[in-house]
Amino acid sequence: MSVHRTKYAAVVCGGGPAGITVLGNLLERKVGPVLWVDDLFEAGRVNKAYREVPSNTKVKLFVDFAEAVSPFQKILKETPSPHAVDYLRGLPQDTGCDLGYAADMCLLLTEGLKKAPGVEARQGRVTDAVLSETNDWVVNVKLSSGETSKxxxxxxxxxxxSSxxxxxxxxxxxxxxxxxxDHALSPTLLAKSLPKESTTVAVIxxxxxxxxxLINLYNLASTTHPDLKIKWFTRHPLRYAEFMEGWIKRDNTGLKGAAxxxxKENLEPAKFGSSPVSRFIQKIAYEKENETRTYEQELAGCNRYVQAIGYTRDPLPGLKDAAGSDITYNYQxxxxxxxxxxxxxxPGLFGAGIAWPERVTDPEGSVEWAVGFWKFMRYAKRVVPDWN
Ligand SMILES: Cc1cc2nc3c(=O)[nH]c(=O)nc-3n(C[C@H](O)[C@H](O)[C@H](O)COP(=O)(O)OP(=O)(O)OC[C@H]3O[C@@H](n4cnc5c(N)ncnc54)[C@H](O)[C@@H]3O)c2cc1C
Known part of the structure; x- marks a missing residue:
């Protein structure tokens, strides 16, 4: 059964950090009414999967994010203290924190945005969107109640x-x-996932x-799971972010923060042999062309394997034109x-967040995808004014 059919200035599909960023920027520019759709409105993957992950960005950037647009400032002002952003403000600003703090900030902003004038929040999933001949999108939402809405x-x-x-x-x-x-990134879930008996985990x-x-597995092996062994499969040396004058080299691809x-202390070749981690971690360095042979030899005897090889866009809603044909799209x-x-x-189709980030070029000409709360905000502030 269809329960709604209303005209909006925008439909924001997703309630993770990116959806929150975009909605804040649309409201700041008085774009409304906005239909906001998410499966859960629980701040996306930062809350679902990364709460125990140490951030690779400084606390200050989360605070800056929370204060970046006037609709957010209003929410903070109207929320009784102490709230999630007060807790962030109380931490040392120039180091990282557990992402749980950032997730709580997103939950606070989500509650405020759901009630903001000009926003209609609908819990469910955008299943498809059809571009009409008049360049309006007809968007179908499967509500969590099971009903559909248009x-x-x-x-x-x-x-x-992305996942x-x-x-x-x-x-x-x-x-x-x-x-x-996701389980291996959470010390709590990892401890529950692995037996205390002799187990070998391959990390790719x-x-x-x-x-x-590797940190989480080592912490288990050196405490509660002494029979845990780790094989670390790596094709290239570790790459680190480097702080240059006024910019960060490998800002989005290099290791930062606690990781x-x-x-540097434990995995670098000069340190590895004398580090306590080498009692539990065996490093398997190999070239791409030897991958299959290496896996055949070295994965034999492993019980579990975890792939940490990047993130892939989650499936999109179906996008069709007025004739019912699939729209093929190239992201700009x-x-x-x-x-x-x-x-x-x-017309009228835009993207943001980890699935649709900004492409940036550093002063040495290297190209990266800009992923992170503050980067989503900086990008949105620049491009949302042109999303007409
Ligand atoms: C391990 C890890 C650590 C990170 N650490 C940091 C860090 O320290 N600092 C930092 O700034 N950034 C960090 N990031 C980067 C980034 O901030 C996060 O990945 C962030 O979760 C991305 O937000 P998002 O909104 O783009 O996506 P998500 O968090 O995945 O949210 C997407 C939302 O959209 C919803 N959705 C999807 N499809 C539909 C649909 N069809 N209909 C309705 N809803 C839909 C989903 O349910 C979900 O709620 C990290 C990323 C990773 C992977």
Whole structure:
């Protein structure tokens, strides 16, 4: 049954940090009414999966995020103290914190935004959006109640997020089962996922997430799980963010914060042999061309494997044109907009967040995707005024 059919200025699809950022910027620019749709309105993956992860950004950037637009400032003013942003303000500003603090800030902003004038929040999933001949989007939402609802809007903004990449292993090893990256990133869930008996876990990757998983596994092996062994599969040396004059080299791809400090101290070749971690972690360095042979040899005898090899966009709502054909889209990472296969701008379709980040070029010409709360905010402030 269809329960609504109303005209909106924008439909924001997703209630993670990116959806919160975009909504704050739309309201600041008096764009409304806005339909805001999310499965749960529980701040996306930062709250669901990363609460125990140490941040790779400074606390100050979370506070800056919370104060960046007037609709957020109003929410903070109207929320009784002490609230989540007060707790962030009370921490040392120039170091990281557990992402639980940032998640609580997002939950606070979510509650405020749901009640903000000009916002209608609908819990459910945007299933598809059809671009009419008059360039309006007809957006279908499957509500969590099971009902469907329809909305008409001149803009659809995809803040749909990304999840850990899982690739089929090129080898088949009996008794080897996957360990979800989300579980391995949480010390609490990891402890519950692994038995106390002799277990070998393979960690694949040299990313920020891979190092966080190695830290969590090492902490278990050196305390409650002494029979735990770890094999770390890596194809390249660890890469670190470097603080240059006025900019950060490998700002988005290099190790930062607690993970970088731990890796420098324990995993670098000059330190590894004498570090206590080498009692539990065996490093398997290999080249791409030897991958299958290395896996065949080294995964044999492992019980679990966790892939920490990046993040992949979550499935999008179906996007169709007025004739019912699928719209093929190319993301424009300088404007947050999309073009079709003919290079024409798709009217009213935009994206933000980890799935649709800004592309940045550093002073040495290296290109990266700008991912992080403050980067989403900086990008939104620049591009949202042009999302007409
Ligand atoms: C391990 C890790 C550590 C990180 N650490 C930091 C850090 O320290 N500092 C920092 O600034 N950033 C950090 N980030 C980066 C980034 O801030 C987070 O990844 C953030 O969660 C991305 O937010 P998002 O809103 O783009 O996506 P998500 O958090 O994934 O949110 C997407 C939301 O959209 C909803 N959704 C999706 N599709 C639909 C649909 N069709 N209909 C309705 N709702 C939908 C989902 O349910 C979800 O709620 C980290 C990322 C990772 C992976």
């Amino acid at each position: 909305a008409i809007s001149s803009r659809v903004i995809l803040c749909t997020g 850990p990449t899982n690739q089929q292993l090129p080898v088949s090893i009996s008794d080897l089962s996957p360990l979800e990256l 990757g040299a990313s920020h997430s891979a190092v966080l998983v 970088a400090a731990w890796a 990472p300088d404007t947050g907009s999309f073009k079709n296969v003919d290079g024409k701008q798709i």
